[in-house]
Amino acid sequence: MAKQSDKRHLETWEIFRNNIAKSTPVDLNESEIQKKKRIAALEADPEKWFAYYFPSYYTAEPAPFHKKATKRVVENPEWLEVRSWSRELAKSARTMMEALYLSFTKKKKVWLMISNTEDKAKRLLLPYKNILESNNRIINDYGVQKQIGKWEDHEFCTKFGFSFRALGAGQSPRGTRNDAARPDAIIIDDFDTDKKCRNKDRVKADTDWIQEAVIPTRSVSVPLLVIINGNIIHKYCTITIMGELADCWDIVNLTDKSGKPTWSKNTPAMIRAMFYNSKGKRKISKKAEQKEYYNNPSAEGDTFKQFLYGKCPPLKKCEKVVTYVDPSPSNNKEKNSSSKAVVIVGLHDGKYYGYKVWLGKATNSEMVGWIGQAYNYLERNGIDAKKMFIENNSLQDPHYQQVVKPLLEKYRKEHGVKLPVREDKRKKADKFERLENMADDNEDGNIIFNEKEKENPMMVQMEDEWLGVSKDSKEMDGPDAFEGAKTMMDTRVVKDDLGYASGPIESRRY
Template sequence: MAKRRLTPDDRFALKEWEELIASIRESSDINPSDSIAEIEARKKRLEADDEAWFKYYFEADYTCEPADFHKEATRRIMSNDRWYEVRAWSRELAKSARSVMEMSKLALTGKIRNVLLISNSADNAERLLLPVFANMSENRRIIQDYGLQKKPGRWEASEFTCLSGCSFRAIGAGQSPRGTKNKNFRPDFILIDDIDTDEECRNPDRVKIKWKWLEEALIPTMSVSGNYRILFNGNIIAKECCIKFAIEKALSIPKIGHVSIINIRMVDIRKPDPVNDYKYGVSVWPQKNSEDDIDMFLSLISISAVHKEFYNNPVAVGEIFKEMVYAKVPALGKFKFLVIYGDPAPGENKSRKSSTKSVCLLGKLNGKLYVIKCYLDRGLNSEFIDWYVKLLEYVNGRVPTYCWMENNKLQDPFFQQVFQPLVRKVRRQKKIALYIKGDEDKKTDKATRIEANLEPMNREGNLILNEAEKDNPHMKRLEEQFKLFTLRLDFPADGPDTVEGGNRRIDIKLRDAEPSTTIPRKVMRKKNKNRL
């Protein structure tokens, strides 16, 4: 009989399995000479302490001390025989790893007899169940204390029954969960992990169909009169998703329902607030995720991705500025003049809690506003002034250029005492004609002003970002701030505010440059019908 050749996917899966098994064996060393009395004493001691049990039997997964919210979540699921919980936890908070340990302890101690693990696909469900299967197969500490778990018959990663008496089955969303009895035991633990997908969440009807399957086909497999634990693991990735529906359900059944929303950083662990958690929160699990590590990783992805994956806050990108137009900027010499406009955010540091500073080089031609080049980042005041210098050097005298800086009454002391001395210092040191005028015009509400003055221009294709700067991180940040802009100002809008301020100064200058129109008195007399 010919042997089936392994595909690349098969080889990759085999390699992953071998690495997982090696890790479990390496971290589950035992003393073979332990007596039955010693084993029973150890089991009794560890079973009385969930965290100690996890740390001993799952040493490979228990790499960091848990946070308080981990321990509280475990106490709830372990101590309630009938329970419905949603853990909307950020990425990097060990949702799945903790659930594996909890299920395993409940199974080995006889508290549960029939587990269903549900995910967005059968393959993903099997992948999530694999750590349980591997530990039941190869974990020497589990085997020494609870006996060999591998049972004759079906012993596959997607479905297996341990000698402890508990069965496990991986099911993809939409598959039939019928016929899942373990002897006479109906499912008494359902773990729904990673149920939502980005693709499905773009179509609310598909989400509703999946939720209907969860409520009508899956959950009714449990016993009305028996024990049942239902646990959702995931995070809120869309305005309509199964995790949000599960949260609503859990809140509607307060006797057995609980919702735990944990962001990667929080101001108050009991009160999730994604906007303020993002701005002012601290790591909820500092034992694993340091502030520096979080800063570094989140800097790799867009703000919208950060909020969706780490703050349970799916952002509607393009709520007001749906798309930004990139195009070639005309030769600078074709502009009558250019404006460099800056928004000096408070703060003299680069920490994530400081606001972004912004300086933009702008020009207007044939009714189109061009963002020729911009700087948008957190930085020092000296760096902020240096951006003006760089933009002047970029223009290189090819066209008259006016430099402005936002300067309301509250900002004026800072403008006079901090920025003006910095400007004078730069003029002396770099021998450059840098003169920045404070924009003291009284402005209306920031959000309304940006929407009213820039959105119509953008909608008509008259707000242009320089295509030559499309890959520049500063221009990318400006585009992102435009797309994330809302009238609620949920996210920084320093870049759009700078563009609006610069556009206003350009319009004022263009009006001032227009020649005045003189109407002769004779013409006015002719138009006056009441004159004799």
Template sequence: MATKAEIIKAQERWKQHCETVQAATAVNINETEAQRLARIKRLRSDYAAFVDYYFPHWTVNPETGKNTPCAPFHVEAANKILKNRNLKAAFQWHRGAAKSTNMDVFVPMWLMIQERREINVMVLVGKSEDNAKTLLGDIQAELQYNQRYIHDFGEQFNNGHWEDGEFVTRSEVAFFARGRGQSPRGLRYRSHRPDYVVIDDLDDDELVESPARVAKLFDWVRSALFGTLDGGRGRFIMVGNLIAKNSVLAKWCGIKSVHVTRVNIYDNKGNISWAAKWTPQEVREIEDVAGYRAFQKEYMNNPIIEGAIFRNEWIRWGKRPAWSKFSEIVLYIDPSFKGSTKNDFKAAKLWGKAGTTLYHLRAFVRQSSVAEMVRWCYDLYEWCREQGISVRWYMEANFMQDTILDEFRREGELRGYQLPITGDKRKKPDKFQRIEAISPLWERGFVVYDETQRDDPDMLAGIDQTLAFEKGMRGHDDAPDADEGAIWMLQRDTRTKSFNPSFGRRTNAKNVSW
């Protein structure tokens, strides 16, 4: 429950927002009535144009004056909602994708202006009652102070207030706010039961830690809340990003009849899903700051359980031996594919073996072009020569094709030599099995990370991928895959030499059969 001070601050913020809405939505007084009617007809069928016209205070950057139009997935979702009055849906959109703005404000206001009445009672559900009321305040501000909307469709405000969790427009569309778990029974306005229910970011980090709480809340959603509809008729929508596999959103998406739309900040081709809002450089900076696991959860709808295979306490940093003490040093390259996007990670890992200990010495783990990785490899080769370090170079045989080696050849021609890369021609078992099989080396302390690389972003990115690795993961696993290749090469010549198996009866020390 909000404190008195918090309530006062919320009221002040709302009043300031209302002033912004009113100031930004001035009407064109030179527009003729014919032009106005033609425009309204067009905006009823064009969601992106509807948003641009009525909500410049949401879409225009006040500093640059540049408009940020709707993304294609916004338009697709709005059209889907408009065309299906009984839609049951989950819009699993990444953080920052304007989920609340569209589903809580723009879409219901678009439904209200259609020639056929599309909405009678809206219920907005948030994490708490106060949160839901605040969300409801956004749409009331628009209906009460948006001059363009009022000019085209008449005065909207009638009575009630978002602070009380409900209000009604002059056209008798009712709006209610409810917090998660709060009783929704009896919600109606006159003869109308709810026909547009939107559940906004119901999950949070604390909730998803408790399977029992998630199960109880999901039961509330599909029974008490869903039961507010008139026999299941109406639009019932859940929006959020997938922060955990055990979540209300995940369970809702698991229902076969629910339409699910998943939007990640990168689409399946590696392009920015909302390119009008973010540049590729901005998204890369977000990932750099957030880190691999947080970025996957918040922006890629890919929650990863840390320690599913590898654990953080198994990551050991230590002083490496002198270079002369290594019996062998290997650089293993996982270049992905030449034609792949910069969203794909490229990995090159330098490992060394001293006694029975495996040292992780250097790393390249980046979202980059193959050319950038190749330059790093050549730089590393020259550095190793200066240090007097002998390195064996490997790359998976599948990548030892002209399309990949072109980059190595091109760089080699510029530098006057070619890297001595050998193909890893082994018939590899399943990737998960291969990487899981080497995890005991970390657990038993046989893997040590060069402590001089503690702050190296590539080394840290590789560790993030290693800790995130699990069966069926949708995230990147290029780093642990390259680690497995390097370790296999380092242990290839010694793994079978210490013990020669033989068949027959076992004997004791006196060579007497047991």
């Protein structure tokens, strides 16, 4: 007796087949001469062929990278292509249309569909099978394709003469033939998994299997096309290994460096709604966004294992309080510009509390406004001696003198408040090395962030950056500002009976 889940699965695909049939009407009054002429015109232009035979998939104008990719695989019978296209960029759908185009134009004949498991490979192959069974336009132009006795979920051969076989990692592909023909086209899709990528030996073994067992099923005298679809979900994975060996490793993110969608079908509003709710809070983590949509596995940090929220003591009870500013010379909010950060950190009973965070792409004027907000926060919470520092090494000094100082003066004139910002001119070590020094305190629960700020989008970004800290991370401005505040408290800010004093701490070790 079939399982209930199997019945639902079959019902879902039955609906899918019916929808394919309904979406592909044909002209029954077309003459044979007209049909042949139309088919020839379609086969001469892959994009028109896709649009005619796959109206359910070809629902939007393709992006330039789509067309270039198809041109490469159509014009190069011997080709290895790795497509690290973001989710929502139709890499599997376009590959399917290309595979069927190459099959019906008799450029490829014997296909392997490879995935992490055989079940996954069969699921990837199922749309092909259903289209061949139910697409009225394909049936009208190329004939009925289903062959009784050669039509299984894991392997089928069409009446037109081409075949597909599904294989999971590690299965033997040996003996795959269609009559005397060996595989001349291989699709590898969704092969890497998070679990596998945490084990380098498994990654190597599965990649070796592709190179030593799958690809050698080919015939030496027949060109082989290999298309590998997958995001870069880990620094060491099958995609990164095969990408280096490919004729073309096509890396396309959801948006370009300026934040513009790489496919116009996905509007900026749609993209934002995918990541944030109506209140501006993230629906998925920055780590997941970067890995799945931006081919950036370095967003999955290996330094800080937790971002601890907790109740902060009243700010006035802290032994030390420091506001630290991490500026950047950019003066725009473009996606590829550096972030700016302002943090308020307090030390109480050996624990460092992150009370407030301002973090993001901002103009220099907005950053000074954040410093003003930090000043007011300290004022409201009874902090009279306000210790505020801004990072300003020798390379940053021209920007500070020419841009930031005039803006601080402008703020004084407009608000009647002189922001007591002091320069932190220390020569600092490498950013990652400095952040790594906080790992023990973080692991021991000595770094705590204000639970009242948990819903603040800027604190959410701080959490994303914090958990994403690694040697290859590109966004660590928030954690860097926190480290600056912590270091100032540990080395330069001293509390005495009269308030705060600032300066080097005298060594009394000897």
